[in-house]
Amino acid sequence: MSKIKDPSLAPQGQLKIDWARDHMPVLSQIRSRFEKQRPFSGLSIAMCIHLEMKTAVLGQTLQAGGASVSITGSNPLSTQDDVAAALAKSGVMVYAWRGVTPEEHHANVLQVLTHCPHILIDDGAELSVALHTQKKELLPDVIGACEETTTGVHRYRAMEKDGTLRYPVIAVNDAYTKFLFDSQHGTGQSAFEGVMRATNMLIAGKTVVVGGYGWVGRGIARRAKGLGANVVVTEVDPIRALEAAMEGYRVMPMADAAKIGDIFITATGCKDIITAQHLTEMKDGAILANAGHFDVEIDVKALRENAISTRTARQSVEEFKMRNGKRLYLLAEGRLVNLAAADGHPAEVMDMSFANQALAAEHLVRNKGKLQPKVYGMPLEMDKEIARLWLESHSIRIDELTQGQVEYLGSWQ
Ligand SMILES: NC(=O)c1ccc[n+]([C@@H]2O[C@H](COP(=O)([O-])OP(=O)(O)OC[C@H]3O[C@@H](n4cnc5c(N)ncnc54)[C@H](O)[C@@H]3O)[C@@H](O)[C@H]2O)c1
Secondary structure, three states: OOOOOOOOHHHHHHOOOOHHHHHHHHOOOOOHHHHOOOOOOOEEEEEEEOOHHHHHHHHHHHHOOOOOOEEOOOOOOOOOOOHHHHHOOOEEEEEEEOEEEEHHHEEEEEEEEOOOOOOEEEOOHHHHHHHHHHHHHHHOOOEEEEEHHHHHHHHHHHHHHHOOOOOEEEEHHHHHHHHHHHOOOHHHHHHHHHHHHHHHHOOOOOOEEEEEOHHHHHHHHHHHHOOOOEEEEOOHHHHHHHHHHHHHOEOOOOOHHHHHHOEEOOOOOOOOOOOHHHHHHOOOOEEEEEEOOOOOOOOHHHOOOOEEEEEEEOOOEEEEOOOOOEEEEEEEEOOOHHHHOOOOOOHHHHHHHHHHHHHHHHHHHHHHOOOOOOOOEHHHHHHHHHHHHHHOOOOOOOOOOOOHHHHHHHHOO
Protein backbone atom coordinates (compact mmCIF):
# COMPACT_ATOMS: atom_id res chain seq x y z
CA MET A 1 0.00 0.00 0.00
CA SER A 2 1.31 3.42 -0.96
CA LYS A 3 1.67 6.10 1.74
CA ILE A 4 0.66 9.47 0.34
CA LYS A 5 -1.11 12.61 1.57
CA ASP A 6 -4.44 12.42 -0.29
CA PRO A 7 -5.50 9.93 -3.02
CA SER A 8 -8.34 12.23 -4.13
CA LEU A 9 -5.73 14.61 -5.64
CA ALA A 10 -4.98 12.06 -8.39
CA PRO A 11 -6.97 13.71 -11.26
CA GLN A 12 -5.16 17.05 -10.73
CA GLY A 13 -1.80 15.21 -10.58
CA GLN A 14 -2.62 13.27 -13.74
CA LEU A 15 -3.15 16.54 -15.62
CA LYS A 16 0.33 17.65 -14.58
CA ILE A 17 1.83 14.31 -15.67
CA ASP A 18 0.04 14.52 -19.03
CA TRP A 19 1.43 18.03 -19.56
CA ALA A 20 4.96 16.91 -18.77
CA ARG A 21 4.69 13.79 -20.95
CA ASP A 22 3.56 15.90 -23.92
CA HIS A 23 6.80 17.89 -23.58
CA MET A 24 9.10 14.90 -23.21
CA PRO A 25 9.28 13.43 -26.73
CA VAL A 26 12.57 11.58 -26.25
CA LEU A 27 11.31 9.70 -23.21
CA SER A 28 8.07 8.95 -25.10
CA GLN A 29 10.06 7.27 -27.86
CA ILE A 30 12.02 5.24 -25.31
CA ARG A 31 8.75 4.29 -23.63
CA SER A 32 7.31 2.99 -26.93
CA ARG A 33 10.36 0.79 -27.40
CA PHE A 34 10.24 -0.38 -23.77
CA GLU A 35 6.58 -1.37 -24.19
CA LYS A 36 7.60 -3.72 -26.99
CA GLN A 37 10.90 -5.02 -25.60
CA ARG A 38 10.07 -5.08 -21.83
CA PRO A 39 13.74 -4.85 -20.71
CA PHE A 40 12.78 -4.72 -17.00
CA SER A 41 10.36 -7.63 -17.02
CA GLY A 42 10.33 -9.25 -13.57
CA LEU A 43 12.62 -6.60 -12.07
CA SER A 44 12.04 -4.23 -9.18
CA ILE A 45 13.21 -0.61 -9.56
CA ALA A 46 13.46 1.67 -6.52
CA MET A 47 13.58 5.44 -6.96
CA CYS A 48 14.51 8.18 -4.49
CA ILE A 49 14.21 11.38 -6.44
CA HIS A 50 12.28 14.67 -6.41
CA LEU A 51 8.73 13.51 -6.83
CA GLU A 52 7.09 15.85 -9.30
CA MET A 53 5.50 15.55 -12.72
CA LYS A 54 8.58 14.79 -14.85
CA THR A 55 9.73 12.13 -12.39
CA ALA A 56 6.30 10.54 -12.67
CA VAL A 57 6.80 10.25 -16.44
CA LEU A 58 10.12 8.48 -15.82
CA GLY A 59 8.49 6.12 -13.27
CA GLN A 60 5.75 5.22 -15.72
CA THR A 61 8.32 4.73 -18.52
CA LEU A 62 10.20 2.17 -16.39
CA GLN A 63 6.88 0.57 -15.51
CA ALA A 64 6.04 0.33 -19.23
CA GLY A 65 9.33 -1.54 -19.61
CA GLY A 66 8.04 -4.25 -17.28
CA ALA A 67 9.45 -3.06 -13.93
CA SER A 68 7.57 -2.93 -10.67
CA VAL A 69 8.44 0.55 -9.44
CA SER A 70 8.55 1.99 -5.92
CA ILE A 71 9.43 5.59 -5.15
CA THR A 72 10.05 8.16 -2.44
CA GLY A 73 10.99 11.83 -2.76
CA SER A 74 14.55 13.06 -2.24
CA ASN A 75 13.73 16.29 -0.42
CA PRO A 76 11.04 17.11 2.17
CA LEU A 77 9.69 20.04 0.17
CA SER A 78 9.96 18.84 -3.44
CA THR A 79 7.19 16.22 -3.40
CA GLN A 80 3.96 17.30 -5.12
CA ASP A 81 1.08 15.53 -3.38
CA ASP A 82 -1.21 15.52 -6.41
CA VAL A 83 1.48 13.93 -8.60
CA ALA A 84 2.20 11.36 -5.87
CA ALA A 85 -1.52 10.49 -5.80
CA ALA A 86 -1.72 10.06 -9.59
CA LEU A 87 1.43 7.95 -9.66
CA ALA A 88 0.10 5.70 -6.89
CA LYS A 89 -3.14 5.31 -8.84
CA SER A 90 -1.17 4.13 -11.88
CA GLY A 91 0.27 1.24 -9.90
CA VAL A 92 3.60 2.65 -8.69
CA MET A 93 4.23 2.12 -4.95
CA VAL A 94 4.64 5.66 -3.57
CA TYR A 95 5.90 6.58 -0.10
CA ALA A 96 6.07 10.37 -0.08
CA TRP A 97 4.28 13.55 0.86
CA ARG A 98 5.30 17.21 1.01
CA GLY A 99 6.73 18.25 4.37
CA VAL A 100 8.02 14.89 5.63
CA THR A 101 10.15 15.12 8.77
CA PRO A 102 13.72 13.74 8.52
CA GLU A 103 12.54 10.64 10.43
CA GLU A 104 9.57 10.09 8.11
CA HIS A 105 11.81 10.59 5.09
CA HIS A 106 14.24 7.96 6.32
CA ALA A 107 11.39 5.56 7.07
CA ASN A 108 10.13 6.10 3.50
CA VAL A 109 13.57 5.32 2.07
CA LEU A 110 13.59 2.04 4.03
CA GLN A 111 10.02 1.34 2.91
CA VAL A 112 11.05 1.63 -0.74
CA LEU A 113 13.84 -0.86 -0.07
CA THR A 114 11.35 -3.45 1.23
CA HIS A 115 10.55 -4.01 -2.46
CA CYS A 116 13.97 -5.71 -2.82
CA PRO A 117 15.20 -3.56 -5.73
CA HIS A 118 17.38 -4.79 -8.58
CA ILE A 119 17.96 -1.29 -9.95
CA LEU A 120 18.17 1.97 -8.00
CA ILE A 121 17.42 5.42 -9.39
CA ASP A 122 19.07 7.70 -6.84
CA ASP A 123 19.28 11.47 -6.45
CA GLY A 124 21.88 12.13 -3.77
CA ALA A 125 22.87 8.45 -3.18
CA GLU A 126 20.37 8.05 -0.37
CA LEU A 127 19.03 4.63 -1.37
CA SER A 128 22.52 3.23 -1.72
CA VAL A 129 23.76 4.67 1.56
CA ALA A 130 20.77 3.07 3.35
CA LEU A 131 21.39 -0.23 1.53
CA HIS A 132 25.10 -0.32 2.35
CA THR A 133 24.58 0.56 6.01
CA GLN A 134 21.17 -0.71 7.11
CA LYS A 135 19.95 -3.23 4.53
CA LYS A 136 23.11 -5.11 3.60
CA GLU A 137 21.16 -8.37 3.16
CA LEU A 138 19.61 -6.88 -0.02
CA LEU A 139 22.98 -6.01 -1.64
CA PRO A 140 23.53 -9.30 -3.55
CA ASP A 141 20.35 -8.82 -5.61
CA VAL A 142 21.18 -5.29 -6.73
CA ILE A 143 22.30 -5.09 -10.39
CA GLY A 144 23.31 -1.45 -10.13
CA ALA A 145 22.33 2.17 -9.54
CA CYS A 146 21.92 5.32 -11.62
CA GLU A 147 22.75 8.65 -9.96
CA GLU A 148 21.05 11.90 -10.93
CA THR A 149 23.03 14.69 -9.27
CA THR A 150 26.57 15.98 -8.65
CA THR A 151 26.37 15.59 -4.88
CA GLY A 152 25.26 11.96 -5.28
CA VAL A 153 28.10 11.24 -7.73
CA HIS A 154 30.58 12.65 -5.17
CA ARG A 155 29.16 10.32 -2.50
CA TYR A 156 29.29 7.28 -4.80
CA ARG A 157 32.91 8.09 -5.78
CA ALA A 158 33.77 8.30 -2.06
CA MET A 159 32.15 4.87 -1.55
CA GLU A 160 34.14 3.45 -4.47
CA LYS A 161 37.37 5.00 -3.14
CA ASP A 162 37.10 3.46 0.30
CA GLY A 163 36.10 0.07 -1.13
CA THR A 164 32.53 0.12 0.24
CA LEU A 165 30.61 0.17 -3.05
CA ARG A 166 29.17 -3.24 -3.92
CA TYR A 167 27.61 -2.73 -7.36
CA PRO A 168 28.14 -0.64 -10.52
CA VAL A 169 26.82 2.90 -10.64
CA ILE A 170 26.17 4.99 -13.73
CA ALA A 171 26.83 8.69 -13.13
CA VAL A 172 23.88 9.93 -15.16
CA ASN A 173 24.67 13.43 -13.89
CA ASP A 174 27.90 13.41 -15.88
CA ALA A 175 26.25 12.78 -19.26
CA TYR A 176 26.62 15.77 -21.60
CA THR A 177 22.89 15.66 -22.28
CA LYS A 178 22.36 16.05 -18.52
CA PHE A 179 24.75 18.58 -17.03
CA LEU A 180 24.99 20.89 -20.04
CA PHE A 181 21.22 21.34 -20.11
CA ASP A 182 19.55 20.26 -16.87
CA SER A 183 22.12 21.75 -14.51
CA GLN A 184 22.66 24.97 -16.53
CA HIS A 185 19.41 25.73 -18.32
CA GLY A 186 17.06 23.79 -16.06
CA THR A 187 18.32 25.04 -12.70
CA GLY A 188 19.20 28.46 -14.11
CA GLN A 189 15.62 29.10 -15.15
CA SER A 190 13.79 27.25 -12.37
CA ALA A 191 15.87 28.76 -9.53
CA PHE A 192 14.71 32.20 -10.63
CA GLU A 193 11.20 30.93 -11.08
CA GLY A 194 11.35 29.88 -7.41
CA VAL A 195 12.81 33.21 -6.25
CA MET A 196 10.31 35.24 -8.26
CA ARG A 197 7.27 33.17 -7.31
CA ALA A 198 8.21 33.30 -3.64
CA THR A 199 9.08 37.01 -3.48
CA ASN A 200 7.31 38.64 -6.46
CA MET A 201 10.32 40.97 -6.56
CA LEU A 202 12.03 42.68 -9.47
CA ILE A 203 15.41 41.18 -10.35
CA ALA A 204 16.55 44.04 -12.62
CA GLY A 205 18.97 46.34 -10.86
CA LYS A 206 19.50 44.01 -7.91
CA THR A 207 22.89 42.63 -6.93
CA VAL A 208 22.61 38.84 -7.17
CA VAL A 209 25.37 36.84 -5.48
CA VAL A 210 25.86 33.33 -6.87
CA GLY A 211 27.82 30.93 -4.64
CA GLY A 212 29.77 28.54 -6.90
CA TYR A 213 30.35 28.82 -10.64
CA GLY A 214 29.88 25.17 -11.60
CA TRP A 215 27.28 23.94 -14.07
CA VAL A 216 24.41 25.05 -11.87
CA GLY A 217 26.00 28.32 -10.74
CA ARG A 218 26.78 29.48 -14.28
CA GLY A 219 23.20 28.79 -15.33
CA ILE A 220 21.90 30.90 -12.45
CA ALA A 221 24.43 33.68 -13.11
CA ARG A 222 23.46 33.82 -16.79
CA ARG A 223 19.72 34.05 -16.02
CA ALA A 224 20.41 36.74 -13.39
CA LYS A 225 22.36 38.76 -15.94
CA GLY A 226 19.59 38.29 -18.51
CA LEU A 227 17.06 39.61 -16.01
CA GLY A 228 19.12 42.78 -15.54
CA ALA A 229 20.88 41.99 -12.28
CA ASN A 230 24.44 42.93 -11.31
CA VAL A 231 25.99 39.53 -10.79
CA VAL A 232 28.66 38.65 -8.24
CA VAL A 233 30.22 35.19 -8.15
CA THR A 234 32.05 33.53 -5.26
CA GLU A 235 34.36 30.57 -5.96
CA VAL A 236 37.21 28.51 -4.52
CA ASP A 237 38.47 27.13 -7.84
CA PRO A 238 40.75 29.60 -9.67
CA ILE A 239 39.85 28.31 -13.16
CA ARG A 240 36.14 28.65 -12.57
CA ALA A 241 36.65 32.03 -10.94
CA LEU A 242 38.56 33.06 -14.06
CA GLU A 243 35.73 31.85 -16.27
CA ALA A 244 33.25 33.91 -14.24
CA ALA A 245 35.47 37.00 -14.42
CA MET A 246 35.84 36.66 -18.23
CA GLU A 247 32.07 36.34 -18.52
CA GLY A 248 31.88 39.83 -17.02
CA TYR A 249 30.82 38.99 -13.48
CA ARG A 250 32.43 40.47 -10.40
CA VAL A 251 34.29 37.79 -8.45
CA MET A 252 35.04 38.18 -4.75
CA PRO A 253 35.04 36.26 -1.45
CA MET A 254 31.68 35.77 0.24
CA ALA A 255 32.86 37.99 3.11
CA ASP A 256 32.86 40.94 0.67
CA ALA A 257 29.81 39.84 -1.31
CA ALA A 258 27.75 39.51 1.89
CA LYS A 259 27.86 43.29 2.37
CA ILE A 260 26.54 44.20 -1.09
CA GLY A 261 24.14 41.44 -2.16
CA ASP A 262 20.37 41.83 -2.43
CA ILE A 263 19.73 38.20 -3.41
CA PHE A 264 22.02 35.28 -2.59
CA ILE A 265 21.73 31.90 -4.34
CA THR A 266 24.14 29.15 -3.33
CA ALA A 267 24.96 26.30 -5.74
CA THR A 268 28.23 24.74 -4.61
CA GLY A 269 27.30 21.28 -3.27
CA CYS A 270 29.55 22.25 -0.33
CA LYS A 271 28.62 23.32 3.20
CA ASP A 272 28.96 26.62 5.10
CA ILE A 273 28.84 28.96 2.10
CA ILE A 274 26.82 31.58 4.01
CA THR A 275 27.85 31.53 7.67
CA ALA A 276 26.85 33.36 10.86
CA GLN A 277 29.53 35.99 10.20
CA HIS A 278 28.22 36.68 6.69
CA LEU A 279 24.66 37.00 8.01
CA THR A 280 25.63 39.82 10.35
CA GLU A 281 27.18 41.77 7.46
CA MET A 282 24.16 41.58 5.15
CA LYS A 283 21.94 44.46 4.12
CA ASP A 284 18.45 44.88 5.52
CA GLY A 285 16.02 42.91 3.33
CA ALA A 286 18.58 40.52 1.83
CA ILE A 287 17.09 37.35 0.34
CA LEU A 288 18.73 33.97 0.84
CA ALA A 289 18.12 30.94 -1.36
CA ASN A 290 19.90 27.69 -2.10
CA ALA A 291 19.96 25.59 -5.28
CA GLY A 292 22.55 23.02 -4.13
CA HIS A 293 21.42 19.51 -3.30
CA PHE A 294 21.46 19.56 0.50
CA ASP A 295 20.33 22.30 2.89
CA VAL A 296 23.85 22.77 4.24
CA GLU A 297 24.98 25.77 2.20
CA ILE A 298 23.26 28.48 4.27
CA ASP A 299 23.69 28.34 8.05
CA VAL A 300 19.98 28.24 8.89
CA LYS A 301 20.77 27.35 12.52
CA ALA A 302 22.76 30.58 12.94
CA LEU A 303 19.95 32.50 11.31
CA ARG A 304 17.50 31.14 13.89
CA GLU A 305 19.87 31.63 16.83
CA ASN A 306 20.58 35.25 15.94
CA ALA A 307 17.00 36.23 15.20
CA ILE A 308 14.87 38.01 17.80
CA SER A 309 11.70 37.08 15.91
CA THR A 310 10.61 35.17 12.83
CA ARG A 311 7.42 34.98 10.81
CA THR A 312 6.15 33.61 7.54
CA ALA A 313 6.21 36.64 5.28
CA ARG A 314 4.78 34.83 2.23
CA GLN A 315 4.51 31.23 1.11
CA SER A 316 8.07 29.82 1.03
CA VAL A 317 9.48 33.03 2.59
CA GLU A 318 10.50 33.20 6.25
CA GLU A 319 11.42 36.58 7.70
CA PHE A 320 14.15 36.76 10.36
CA LYS A 321 14.41 39.96 12.41
CA MET A 322 18.04 39.91 13.49
CA ARG A 323 19.59 41.25 16.69
CA ASN A 324 21.21 44.06 14.69
CA GLY A 325 17.73 45.22 13.63
CA LYS A 326 18.01 44.03 10.01
CA ARG A 327 15.53 41.67 8.37
CA LEU A 328 16.73 38.70 6.31
CA TYR A 329 14.45 36.50 4.20
CA LEU A 330 15.09 32.78 3.79
CA LEU A 331 13.38 31.01 0.89
CA ALA A 332 12.13 27.42 1.12
CA GLU A 333 13.96 26.73 4.42
CA GLY A 334 17.29 26.86 2.56
CA ARG A 335 16.33 23.79 0.51
CA LEU A 336 16.44 23.54 -3.31
CA VAL A 337 14.56 26.72 -4.20
CA ASN A 338 13.67 25.62 -7.72
CA LEU A 339 11.88 22.51 -6.52
CA ALA A 340 10.53 23.70 -3.18
CA ALA A 341 9.20 27.08 -4.36
CA ALA A 342 8.56 26.23 -8.04
CA ASP A 343 7.97 23.18 -10.24
CA GLY A 344 11.63 22.29 -10.81
CA HIS A 345 13.20 22.08 -14.24
CA PRO A 346 11.14 22.50 -17.39
CA ALA A 347 9.99 19.22 -18.94
CA GLU A 348 12.07 19.76 -22.09
CA VAL A 349 15.35 19.48 -20.17
CA MET A 350 14.16 16.70 -17.88
CA ASP A 351 13.30 14.83 -21.08
CA MET A 352 17.04 14.45 -21.68
CA SER A 353 18.01 13.84 -18.04
CA PHE A 354 15.40 11.13 -17.62
CA ALA A 355 16.08 9.61 -21.03
CA ASN A 356 19.60 9.13 -19.64
CA GLN A 357 18.14 7.51 -16.51
CA ALA A 358 15.97 5.13 -18.54
CA LEU A 359 18.82 4.12 -20.87
CA ALA A 360 21.32 3.84 -17.99
CA ALA A 361 18.97 1.45 -16.16
CA GLU A 362 18.58 -0.61 -19.33
CA HIS A 363 22.38 -0.60 -19.84
CA LEU A 364 22.88 -1.98 -16.31
CA VAL A 365 20.40 -4.79 -16.97
CA ARG A 366 21.93 -5.67 -20.35
CA ASN A 367 25.40 -5.75 -18.80
CA LYS A 368 24.45 -7.58 -15.63
CA GLY A 369 27.48 -9.36 -14.18
CA LYS A 370 29.92 -7.66 -16.60
CA LEU A 371 30.45 -4.37 -14.76
CA GLN A 372 32.65 -3.78 -11.71
CA PRO A 373 31.46 -2.16 -8.47
CA LYS A 374 32.59 1.29 -9.51
CA VAL A 375 31.25 4.56 -10.86
CA TYR A 376 30.93 4.58 -14.66
CA GLY A 377 30.20 7.51 -16.94
CA MET A 378 27.22 7.39 -19.27
CA PRO A 379 28.30 5.62 -22.49
CA LEU A 380 28.99 8.36 -25.07
CA GLU A 381 27.01 6.67 -27.86
CA MET A 382 23.87 6.72 -25.66
CA ASP A 383 24.51 10.34 -24.75
CA LYS A 384 24.76 11.25 -28.45
CA GLU A 385 21.69 9.19 -29.28
CA ILE A 386 19.67 11.22 -26.76
CA ALA A 387 20.93 14.46 -28.31
CA ARG A 388 20.04 13.12 -31.77
CA LEU A 389 16.53 12.13 -30.70
CA TRP A 390 15.96 15.48 -28.99
CA LEU A 391 17.05 17.44 -32.07
CA GLU A 392 14.94 15.23 -34.32
CA SER A 393 11.84 15.60 -32.15
CA HIS A 394 12.26 19.40 -32.23
CA SER A 395 12.69 19.37 -36.04
CA ILE A 396 16.31 20.54 -35.84
CA ARG A 397 18.56 19.07 -38.53
CA ILE A 398 22.36 19.10 -38.65
CA ASP A 399 25.03 18.35 -41.24
CA GLU A 400 26.83 15.05 -41.63
CA LEU A 401 30.53 14.57 -42.33
CA THR A 402 31.26 13.56 -45.91
CA GLN A 403 33.57 10.59 -46.54
CA GLY A 404 36.27 13.07 -47.66
CA GLN A 405 35.91 15.01 -44.39
CA VAL A 406 36.11 11.81 -42.34
CA GLU A 407 39.35 10.90 -44.13
CA TYR A 408 40.74 14.44 -43.71
CA LEU A 409 40.06 14.45 -39.97
CA GLY A 410 41.60 10.99 -39.62
CA SER A 411 44.84 11.77 -41.45
CA TRP A 412 48.03 13.37 -40.15
CA GLN A 413 49.74 14.44 -43.36
N1 LIG B 1 18.60 22.57 -7.82
C1 LIG B 1 18.67 21.59 -8.70
O1 LIG B 1 17.67 21.19 -9.28
C2 LIG B 1 20.01 21.00 -9.01
C3 LIG B 1 20.28 20.51 -10.29
C4 LIG B 1 21.55 19.99 -10.55
C5 LIG B 1 22.49 19.95 -9.53
N2 LIG B 1 22.17 20.41 -8.27
C6 LIG B 1 23.14 20.44 -7.16
O2 LIG B 1 23.79 21.70 -7.23
C7 LIG B 1 25.10 21.60 -6.64
C8 LIG B 1 26.16 22.09 -7.64
O3 LIG B 1 26.15 21.23 -8.77
P1 LIG B 1 27.11 21.50 -10.02
O4 LIG B 1 26.79 20.44 -11.01
O5 LIG B 1 27.10 22.92 -10.42
O6 LIG B 1 28.52 21.18 -9.33
P2 LIG B 1 29.97 21.63 -9.81
O7 LIG B 1 30.92 20.74 -9.10
O8 LIG B 1 30.03 21.73 -11.32
O9 LIG B 1 30.09 23.13 -9.26
C9 LIG B 1 30.21 23.49 -7.92
C10 LIG B 1 31.11 24.71 -7.87
O10 LIG B 1 31.11 25.22 -6.54
C11 LIG B 1 32.44 25.60 -6.21
N3 LIG B 1 32.61 25.56 -4.77
C12 LIG B 1 32.78 24.48 -3.95
N4 LIG B 1 32.92 24.86 -2.68
C13 LIG B 1 32.81 26.21 -2.67
C14 LIG B 1 32.88 27.19 -1.65
N5 LIG B 1 33.11 26.85 -0.38
N6 LIG B 1 32.72 28.48 -2.00
C15 LIG B 1 32.51 28.85 -3.29
N7 LIG B 1 32.46 27.96 -4.31
C16 LIG B 1 32.60 26.66 -4.00
C17 LIG B 1 33.31 24.58 -6.93
O11 LIG B 1 34.63 25.06 -7.11
C18 LIG B 1 32.56 24.41 -8.24
O12 LIG B 1 33.01 25.30 -9.24
C19 LIG B 1 25.24 20.13 -6.26
O13 LIG B 1 24.85 19.97 -4.92
C20 LIG B 1 24.24 19.44 -7.18
O14 LIG B 1 23.85 18.18 -6.67
C21 LIG B 1 20.96 20.96 -8.02
